[in-house]
Amino acid sequence: MLLNASPDLPAQLRDNDILHPDNNGPARNNPIAAVIISGGDIDCITGLLTLREGHAFRLYAQDFVMSVLNANQVFSVMNGDLVAREILPPASPVTLHDASGQELGLRVEAFPVPGKIPLYQEEGRDLSALVSAESVIGLSVTDDAGKTLLFIPGCAHVTPEILERAKNAEIVFFDGTLWQDREMIDAGLSQKTGARMGHISVSGECGTIAAFSALMRTRKIFIHINNTNPILCDDSEEAKKVRDSGWDVAYDGMEVTL
Amino acid sequence: MLLNASPDLPAQLRDNDILHPDNNGPARNNPIAAVIISGGDIDCITGLLTLREGHAFRLYAQDFVMSVLNANQVFSVMNGDLVAREILPPASPVTLHDASGQELGLRVEAFPVPGKIPLYQEEGRDLSALVSAESVIGLSVTDDAGKTLLFIPGCAHVTPEILERAKNAEIVFFDGTLWQDREMIDAGLSQKTGARMGHISVSGECGTIAAFSALMRTRKIFIHINNTNPILCDDSEEAKKVRDSGWDVAYDGMEVTL
Incomplete structure (x- = not known):
């Protein structure tokens, strides 16, 4: 999650250049003031290696x-003189700052959601039960006006706490990995169910749409969508069901206003 | 450098999906059979983290x-059961294989070029002289018909050996980072010259165009181009000079046939 302290500036990064640790002048500045890492999976952390080298920001992570x-x-490519690393504590709101200590007018809270440890850390670990709390989190970001967005890219099931948070949020970005639990297996792509991967399914009686069905006011957006999930095809029956249920499907370049 | 054993298949990767180590079936196969890493810099190695997880290939690196x-x-996300890691020896041609040991009909040779160590390894190292030979390489790839391409993304100056190799190659991909040595300094973006960064300039008496001016037969393509380099603008004087000198400027999605 990239946080932009100057919403009037485009958050898009130019990424075709050679980047230098002593390069942080206004000519190449970008509006990213803070980065919050939502987990240890490769898709959560690799983006740090493609941010502009030499750009100052504050990095929050568990x-x-x-x-x-x-x-x-390899992550030392983020120059320690410019990038402040700050631990994101569990279940305790943090006031966000940029690298120089200036407040950003935002608070973030990391809260535990059911899920699993990163794939590359599985070896030798007991996976008979899902690992929860400590490793998999959702993020709640609140601005000075008290408006809140939830960012939950991976989640194994919707708990009462998540539902309560979502009721009080303006926007929920939520795990849309799979349409149904055996999707990867049925497609011959994997031996893993969604549950084994730590992902609730969009559809079904125990799925996300059903779980959030009472939330009419909150804007709901599916993110982190696997390419086997038919909701990616606008003209599919499944995409229609998602829309009819009041959900949006995120897309590259999507912008939302809190 | 990604090597495609089946040139009739698109080399492009779908990258919007969740990837799994046990997923290597034909439904999601891709034609990348081998990957050769040309250096230790972040921009040389980070791409490994965005390749399809669970895809079998052979990885060659110094x-x-x-x-x-x-x-x-983090690189253990390349499952050791699927991705064979093989040391690329200096100055010794290697017959390329895929992960299962099948020959690809290509040989590659890593040869030393003048350059510098990766940025993130600079701390505490003596940089008064450029570090050469062991760390910075060019790649020479030859097919069964004896046709050769050179891949030299970073190079501090054109040596007689490089020139000789280029004369015998069909295609040369070459370091086009900067138009001139003080470009980053003049733009107020860095205190570093091109020489300090280990990059020859495109222009000038000691530049790349001048160094390769005698090579009329070989196709010459600039790659690794910094966004301060005016050759990126098609309508610039500098881009015209590059074209008039018989060079192409690489672009996203460019395809070449050896």
Whole structure:
């Protein structure tokens, strides 16, 4: 999640250049003031390697994710003189700052959601039960006006706490990985169910649409969508069901206003 | 450098999906049979993290680059059962194979070019002289018909050896980072010259166009172009000079046939 302190500036990054640690002048500045990492999976952390080198920002991540970043030397491409690394504590709201300590007018809270540990850390671990709380989080971001967005890219099921948070949020970005639990297996692509991967399905009696059906006011947007999920095809029956249920499907370049 | 064993298939990767280590069936196969890493810089190695997880290929890299990959746990996302890691020896041609050991009909040779060590490894190192030979390489890829392409994304100056190799190649992809040595400084973006960064300039008496001026038969393509380099603007004087000198400027989606 990239946080833009100057919403009137485009958040888009030019990424075709050679980047330098001593390059942080206005000619190449960008509006990203803070980055919050939502997990330890490759798709959560790899983007850090393609941010502009030499850009100053504050990086927030859970303790175990920060340990991964610290233990993998490639991430030292984020110059320690410019990028402040700050642990995101569990279940405790944090006032966000930029690298120089200036407040951004936003608070973020990391809250536990059911899920699993990153794939590359599975080896030798007991996976008979889903690992929860400590490793998989959702993010709640609140501005000075008290408006809140939830960012939950991976989630194994919707708990009462998540539902309560969503009722009080303006926008919910939510795990839309799979349409149904055996989707990957049925397509011959994997031996894993959605549950094994730590992902609730969009459809079904225990699915996301059903779980959030009482939320009429909150804007609901599916993110983190697998390419087997038919909701990616605008003209599919499934996409129609999603829309009819009051959900949007996120797309590249989508902009939302809190 | 991604090597495609089946040139009739598109080499493009779908990258919007969740990827799984047990997923290597034909439904999601892609034609990448081997990957050769040309250096240890972030822009050389980060792409490995966005390849399809669970795709089998053979990975070739220099000794020190393989050590970086081995020392950074995030790269274990390339499942060891599927991705064979093979050291690319210096100055010794290697017959390329896919993950299962099948020959690809291509040979590659890594040869030293003048350059510098990766940025994130600079700390505490003596940079008064450019580090050459061991760390910075060009790649020479030859097919069964004896046709050769050179891939030299970073190079501090054109040596007689490079020139000789280029004369015998069909295609040369070459470092086009900067138009002139002080470009980054003049733009107020960096305190570093091109020389300090290990990059020859395109223009000038000692530049790349001048160095390769005798090569009329070989197709010459600039790659690795910084966004300060005016050759990126098709209608610039500099782009015209490049074209008039017999060079092409690479672009996203460019395809070449050896």
